[in-house]
Amino acid sequence: MAPKLSLRDVVVRRRGAEVLRVPSLDVHEGEVLAVIGPNGAGKTTLLQVLALLDRPAQGEVLFDGARVRGRELSIRRRMALMMQDPLLLRRSVAENVATGIRMRGVPRSERKARIGRWLARFDVAHLAERSARKISGGEAHRVSLARAFALEPEVLLLDEPFAALDQPTRETLLDELAGALGETGLTTVFVTHDRGEALRLGDRVAVIVGGRIRQVGATAEVFAAPVDEGVASLVGAETIVAGKRVASADGIASVRVGEHVIDGLARDGLPEDVLVVLRPEDVTLMKPDSHRPESSARNRLHGTITRITLLGYQARVSIDCGFPLLALITKQSLEEMGLAVGEEIAATFKAHAVHLMARGASVSIGEQRSS
Amino acid sequence: MDLIWDGLREAIHILRTGDNSVWSITLRSLLVSGSAVVISLVLGILGGAFLAFKDFRGRNILLSLVNTGMGLPPVAVGLIVAVILWRSGPLGQFRLIYTPAAMVIAQTIIAAPIVTGFTAAALRHLDPRLRTQLYALGASRMQMLWIVLWETKLPLMAAVMAGFGGAISEVGASMMVGGNLAGETRVLTTAVMLEVSRGDFPVAMALSIILLVLIFIVNAILTSVQQQEKM
Amino acid sequence: MKRIRFGMLIMALLLSFGLLACGSDKETKEETTQPTSAATTQKTPSGTAAAATTTGTAAAATSTPVVREGPKDVILATTTSTQDTGLLDVLVPEFEKDSGYNVKVIAVGTGQALAMGERGDADVMLVHAPSSEKKVVDEGVGIDRRLVMHNDFVLLGPASDPAGIKGTTKATDALTKVFNAGAAFISRGDDSGTDKLEKALWKKANLDPKGKSWYEETGQGMGASLQVANQRDAYIMSDRGTFLAAKSLSLTIVLEGDPALLNVYSVMGVNPEKFSLVNGPGGKAFADFMVSDTAQSIIKDFGTEKYGRPLFIADAGRTYEEVGLATPFG
Numbered sequence: 001m002a003p004k005l006s007l008r009d010v011v012v013r014r015r016g017a018e019v020l021r022v023p024s025l026d027v028h029e030g031e032v033l034a035v036i037g038p039n040g041a042g043k044t045t046l047l048q049v050l051a052l053l054d055r056p057a058q059g060e061v062l063f064d065g066a067r068v069r070g071r072e073l074s075i076r077r078r079m080a081l082m083m084q085d086p087l088l089l090r091r092s093v094a095e096n097v098a099t100g101i102r103m104r105g106v107p108r109s110e111r112k113a114r115i116g117r118w119l120a121r122f123d124v125a126h127l128a129e130r131s132a133r134k135i136s137g138g139e140a141h142r143v144s145l146a147r148a149f150a151l152e153p154e155v156l157l158l159d160e161p162f163a164a165l166d167q168p169t170r171e172t173l174l175d176e177l178a179g180a181l182g183e184t185g186l187t188t189v190f191v192t193h194d195r196g197e198a199l200r201l202g203d204r205v206a207v208i209v210g211g212r213i214r215q216v217g218a219t220a221e222v223f224a225a226p227v228d229e230g231v232a233s234l235v236g237a238e239t240i241v242a243g244k245r246v247a248s249a250d251g252i253a254s255v256r257v258g259e260h261v262i263d264g265l266a267r268d269g270l271p272e273d274v275l276v277v278l279r280p281e282d283v284t285l286m287k288p289d290s291h292r293p294e295s296s297a298r299n300r301l302h303g304t305i306t307r308i309t310l311l312g313y314q315a316r317v318s319i320d321c322g323f324p325l326l327a328l329i330t331k332q333s334l335e336e337m338g339l340a341v342g343e344e345i346a347a348t349f350k351a352h353a354v355h356l357m358a359r360g361a362s363v364s365i366g367e368q369r370s371s
Numbered sequence: 372m373d374l375i376w377d378g379l380r381e382a383i384h385i386l387r388t389g390d391n392s393v394w395s396i397t398l399r400s401l402l403v404s405g406s407a408v409v410i411s412l413v414l415g416i417l418g419g420a421f422l423a424f425k426d427f428r429g430r431n432i433l434l435s436l437v438n439t440g441m442g443l444p445p446v447a448v449g450l451i452v453a454v455i456l457w458r459s460g461p462l463g464q465f466r467l468i469y470t471p472a473a474m475v476i477a478q479t480i481i482a483a484p485i486v487t488g489f490t491a492a493a494l495r496h497l498d499p500r501l502r503t504q505l506y507a508l509g510a511s512r513m514q515m516l517w518i519v520l521w522e523t524k525l526p527l528m529a530a531v532m533a534g535f536g537g538a539i540s541e542v543g544a545s546m547m548v549g550g551n552l553a554g555e556t557r558v559l560t561t562a563v564m565l566e567v568s569r570g571d572f573p574v575a576m577a578l579s580i581i582l583l584v585l586i587f588i589v590n591a592i593l594t595s596v597q598q599q600e601k602m
Numbered sequence: 603m604k605r606i607r608f609g610m611l612i613m614a615l616l617l618s619f620g621l622l623a624c625g626s627d628k629e630t631k632e633e634t635t636q637p638t639s640a641a642t643t644q645k646t647p648s649g650t651a652a653a654a655t656t657t658g659t660a661a662a663a664t665s666t667p668v669v670r671e672g673p674k675d676v677i678l679a680t681t682t683s684t685q686d687t688g689l690l691d692v693l694v695p696e697f698e699k700d701s702g703y704n705v706k707v708i709a710v711g712t713g714q715a716l717a718m719g720e721r722g723d724a725d726v727m728l729v730h731a732p733s734s735e736k737k738v739v740d741e742g743v744g745i746d747r748r749l750v751m752h753n754d755f756v757l758l759g760p761a762s763d764p765a766g767i768k769g770t771t772k773a774t775d776a777l778t779k780v781f782n783a784g785a786a787f788i789s790r791g792d793d794s795g796t797d798k799l800e801k802a803l804w805k806k807a808n809l810d811p812k813g814k815s816w817y818e819e820t821g822q823g824m825g826a827s828l829q830v831a832n833q834r835d836a837y838i839m840s841d842r843g844t845f846l847a848a849k850s851l852s853l854t855i856v857l858e859g860d861p862a863l864l865n866v867y868s869v870m871g872v873n874p875e876k877f878s879l880v881n882g883p884g885g886k887a888f889a890d891f892m893v894s895d896t897a898q899s900i901i902k903d904f905g906t907e908k909y910g911r912p913l914f915i916a917d918a919g920r921t922y923e924e925v926g927l928a929t930p931f932g
Contacts, residue, residue: 076507076509081504087498090524103510147508457721458877469675553691567826568682
């Protein structure tokens with residue numbers, strides 16, 4: 001089956017300068033593609049091209065395998081775009097949701113049904129008759145979600161939709177979005193600078209730097225194995241794994257990851273499905289059979305060194321302990337310990353170093369979304 | 372001061388007795404200036420949208436021209452239009468001089484830059500991403516323009532009021548291209564001039580008061596359209 | 603929905619524009635804006651009928667209905683004094699009634715009226731500056747010049763008469779007195795017939811008032827200039843008709859009757875052979891009307907009711923010399 005949305009040999013120029021070059025990109029039916037990159041990398045430009053709002057200087061956009069040139073408006077009416085700022089119009093909430101639907105020629109009866117359904121889905125049905133100017137930021141974002149989903153598009157495009165919100169609201173809305181995406185199975189492309197979001201929602205992630213896509217692949221792979229330093233700095237070159245919280249006591253949350261149990265700091269409202277994030281700097285390495293000194297580090301895992309990357313006076317060591325674990329040590333330590341690929345090693349880290357994040361019920365890393 | 376009271380009494384008397392000629396002059400003022408404003412609105416919206424949304428070299432020059440146009444002296448406009456429309460002028464064969472149509476033309480030239488300038492300013496104030504969002508929702512260019520106009524209703528109505536005020540208060544150009552012909556091109560402002568030259572001050576004052584009331588009523592209507600929220 | 607109200611407002615205005623453009627309200631044409639005390643200029647059928655019966659002449663006989671040919675509009679370039687007296691408000695509808703023409707009366711100063719003729723921007727001219735009219739006739743632009751009527755100019759001034767004009771019989775003597783007394787004097791300064799006459803009188807008295815602090819030029823029509831003189835308590839020269847018809851004046855006549863103050867009105871057509879857009883038949887029809895019995899009898903009695911004496915003396919058929927000019931051109 002042809003990919004839902006594709007770019008071929010696309011080049012975008014602004015005022016003569018090239019800002020985006022994508023030889024090839026496919027978005028598959030039913031998948032969620034996250035696009036991450038630094039500011040000015042071209043993320044928004046990429047999204048605009050996909051949304052058919054910006055015609056590239058060269059190249060083609062394909063929808064369901066066919067070129068869209070010449071019929072942009074009709075294809076645009078089969079997609080939905082959600083931007084960072086809800087940009088609601090000066091009219092009631094219901095009217096705002098109605099605007100897009102109306103422009104797509106949906107008959108009146110169906111229109112009312114959709115508005116009601118989606119406002120309710122995002123918990124803002126009670127605001128239907130309220131002026132859009134008189135609602136809170138979070139509520140406005142919900143209305144924006146309702147507006148996009150009410151269009152019942154074939155493709156959903158999101159441009160850092162929750163970037164302007166505070167953390168708790170963002171978390172909540174992300175959950176709602178994840179839920180809605182799970183229910184509808186919408187093909188989705190969303191731009192974010194938040195790695196956690198990419199991990200939470202994305203089946204695949206595309207990393208874009210300097211107007212070019214440096215890496216595309218399943219989220220876990222990209223995060224675990226960044227292809228170059230640029231990508232690595234973006235994806236954070238951290239250990240990020242999924243786990244299930246099995247216990248919380250005395251401020252410690254114990255998370256089962258594979259066959260290990262990792263202790264991290266407990267937090268209110270942490271669900272069962274969590275992401276464990278660990279910075280390489282926080283991981284200490286020691287020989288597995290070394291005498292274990294008394295230390296406050298609660299976590300100790302055994303694994304095998306799979307890769308060593310020298311970075312100036314530091315070395316990044318990748319360890320396989322049932323899941324990919326990254327450690328960062330000095331070159332001096334590396335040499336003194338005489339570490340080499342294939343060696344058994346023990347890694348320790350404190351509970352404080354373990355960052356626990358809620359993970360949406362949608363997908364676990366490594367699983368492909370079923371269509 | 373007596374003159375003003377006399378004028379007020381005269382104005383009430385006129386309105387009560389329903390003098391035909393005054394009603395027809397008032398109606399003509401309204402129609403001529405109203406038409407000029409409507410045409411200016413169409414030109415202003417298209418021109419304003421073009422200036423606000425399209426980025427092109429020389430846009431600033433064009434904007435400056437429009438802003439200059441806002442301050443055009445009406446009498447100069449009247450003279451130029453008259454010279455063009457006279458039989459001895461380039462467009463004489465259309466026999467437009469001394470007709471209401473000529474007055475509409477002159478008043479449009481006076482009002483259009485005002486409406487265009489205000490509209491362009493109002494539209495430029497809009498968040499540019501709003502247009503993107505509207506296109507993304509599936510709007511055609513016309514749909515987008517209509518929605519965006521509703522969003523800028525406030526300054527837009529102000530533009531219309533300013534344009535209307537400029538057109539209906541105008542006397543020099545209307546005199547020159549209209550000729551103040553009884554029953555044909557006499558409007559409130561030119562009628563006032565005539566009554567003053569005849570020394571009939573109470574009637575002149577009455578007409579002025581009627582003109583003020585007319586402007587007030589029109590602005591009141593426009594303000595109510597401007598202020599209502601789409602709720 | 604509220605948006606519809608907005609749209610309806612626009613539609614209503616657009617419709618009105620359409621109505622306006624299609625037709626002016628010629629059927630309900632009103633001639634003045636004097637709603638209340640409009641006794642003088644009342645265009646009631648009774649007024650003209652009365653004139654016809656009292657004169658006895660079969661007014662109907664000589665004013666055969668003109669069959670309109672060609673364009674309907676006739677542009678009449680005339681002076682402010684003819685309009686300000688209200689005479690045209692009676693004559694024009696009378697002409698339009700039977701002829702089917704629509705007269706556009708453009709009242710400006712004589713100088714401008716003649717200039718309009720010279721550009722072909724008028725079809726017929728009704729002016730009162732014989733010496734200036736000569737040039738237009740000699741150029742072949744003004745055709746068929748005929749004497750219509752005359753009245754006289756009067757010298758007006760404040761009741762206090764600071765220059766002591768009262769009692770003087772010669773206009774030039776009066777002007778000399780004004781000059782010597784440095785009394786406030788308002789001139790039209792607009793190249794009109796009145797203005798030209800005034801300037802000619804100063805010249806005749808060998809005086810040059812230009813630039814003097816007491817001598818002010820308004821550049822406006824007769825009616826407006828009278829108001830200015832009134833406000834200033836100044837002397838001013840005016841045709842009798844406009845003075846009598848003007849309201850709110852406290853000026854009085856300080857000198858009249860000098861033959862030099864004769865004010866002669868003529869009508870001329872603009873030569874259609876010189877300008878393609880000129881309405882030749884229309885201009886001729888109006889000019890013919892002005893010297894017709896109907897018009898002349900209206901002119902003869904105009905103003906009697908209100909002022910006790912007519913404002914003009916009808917002259918059609920007489921020669922310029924008979925009226926008092928040395929030559930047809932003054």
